[in-house]
Amino acid sequence: MKIKNIRINNFRQYMDVLLEFPEANVYDLNYILAENGIGKTTLLNSITWCFYGKELHITEGLKDKTLPLLTLKKLREMNVSDEADTSVSITLEDIDGEITFTRWVTYRKTEEGMAYEKSKSQKVIIAPKSGEPDVLSSEEDFKIEVNKRLPFKIQQFFFFDGEQLDTYLASTAGENVEQTVLQISQIDLLVTMEKNLATVSDEMRRAAARANSQSAEINKRYEKQKDEIEGENGLEAKYRKDKQDLEDAKFRLDAIKSELGEDPDVTELEAKRDDLDAKLRELKTEQESNAYAIKYFLKKYLILLSSLPRMKKMYDLILEKEKNKQLPPKYDKEELEEMVKNHHCNVCDRELDTNSTIFILELIKRYELGQETGTLLTRMLGTLQIQIQEASRYEAERDKLYGEKKRIEQDIATLSNEIKRLDSIIDKYTNKDHIIMLYRNRSELERYIESANKTVIREEIELETAKKELDELHKELLAALNKDENNKKLRKEAALAENAKNKVSEIITQIKGGIRKQISDEMSAKFFELMWKRKFSSVEITENYSASVINNDGFECLGSCSAAERELLVLAFTLALHKESGFDGPLVIDTPISRISGDLRVAFAKVLRSVSENKQIILFVTDDEYSVNVRDVFEPYANRKYKFELVDEDYVKVGEM
């Protein structure tokens, strides 16, 4: 069965749209290309509205679904009291003929300019290949005809959004799968029977117990215990819920770990980078000090080494004069001056004549100059010696400073490279906030799982203990009832009802189990038929209705599967479900590959193309999804391609590609 056409009038942004999907040659692959925000999900909702009278998918930007369905542009164009229909008509086609489902609402424009829902209706036109068409107009007939082909209870396996495709098997730990299997098993009658028999059994046991005070007391305790276990907020419900939450958390943790891969925590990386930045700043300060020291060193040694020849010459000169005793001797100047004053020579011990006095005065004068020079030269000797020794240390000091310079430069280069490397890793994350959030979630989940594990184990023990107590009470109750001869008939009837209920439960379990097994086998076959690489050894729906994927190393790996692999698993499950349920409908998928990254998009696009050989597929894809590689997979094989454009942000224009 396939969708032959969809006609939409005045449904939100779709004013007048006709999408036709003719008979395909090989691939019944159809797609509609539209940018985000144009209304792909609204299109999906128009389909579910037509079939089921409900918009079943969350539409971005249209949270308030209480707004009238009528296109706003149409409403603006209408005059007060004018009427207009919002309608969606879908024609399905199979080997027997065609069937067209039409649902519409008639709106009238009020004086306030609002759309008033005047009436709503629906009709089905069944047109067999031979014979006259039949028209059915009642809501009940409409529902029956829809449910014969696309049952509401499994509608989610015909009309997907991509998000659901990714998470369906993952997030619910078997609950959804079990419900789905139950829904397609067509054992509703048995389930109702099981419930009724349980009620009858309980009522009879209660009635039997009432006849005897001891039995009544035990029954009271039994019922109390049963309620504690099976009641709405009982131990079993709590245990199941907590266990499911724990499984969900484990799955989410695996998914996060898988998404994060080997990449380190961005927060840690940024902290490390900041640390390196601080070290780099320290090194740069050290480098500045070293540069200053080098400039100081150069100045100092340029002075010393440029002056060295003259300093050495002076040094040697002083030494030589000292050695040759050419420096003026030390003498007592005051004694000479006293000799002149007293006109008496202390050396000759005679009176000084005029010539001798003049000679001594000249000697004093000459010696005065010589003494100053001598003193200066003598004083210079020490400092010159120190400076020459200082100059000789040039090489050692140079090597130390320039060695230091080189080391700092190397350290800076190493650090800069490390910072660059970290930056390149950090910059790879186009969405750092997302990665940080993943790490935060990972930590929270790890903490939660640790604590929830303990809780679940404790609850399991409590539940087991409570069940044992219930069994004991049941035995005690039966024993008490058996003692009472008055209610023999009631006892028998209660036992019969309980046995019948247990039998029905068994049958239900068997039927469900059988269907589960069939779906599991079919899913496995489809999965391996469509899978692009051989890294898994088995997939199945386990006895507790959870999906299981085992890798070649023998480990469970559903949580670490890529989005593409998870989507493939759901797709395989869906195909199996279609086959086993007998409801072989089309697949309409909104944004099928938006959650898949890189090369896997192409791999999954090929899978969808391959599936379209045997099943009609209608995809709503965004420009982002429709990359060159994906286009190469779809375009040459497509049965029908449409492109949606939003006009004046008001209504959608449809064109064929």
Place this chain on the structure above:
Amino acid sequence: MDQDRIYIDKNRQKEIRSIKDAGYLSFDNQKDVFMLAMALGIDCYNGGTLENAKDGFFNDRDLSEADKSLIYSLIAPELDSIEEITNRELVLKKAEGMADKGFTIILEEMSETSPEVYQLQMLQKANQLFLEASKNKYFDI
């Protein structure tokens, strides 16, 4: 020395004063710049003194014993006799003349290149001077 100031050419005082903080080398004060200028001006010094108007550059109290020894050593060969070394006024005038030549060299070299290249050039110069000093056994004392 009656002179208590060391002078530079007033016409070039702005450029000469800018050497200290130009970033090519590190100087503690203007006396440092003067000592370097003297050292670099030795080879092209012709015995002259400052001829133009003069501007006080630093106080001679800033000169340490080591600075004085160096100045005397550099100026001694420019004197008629060693006895003139005690003539502080004469020595300082010649020191100013010698430094003036050095300032010219420093300013020229600095204007021609970046601090980094200048430092490399100065390093090569110092290496060369050290090699020559070793060869001439100037360190043998």
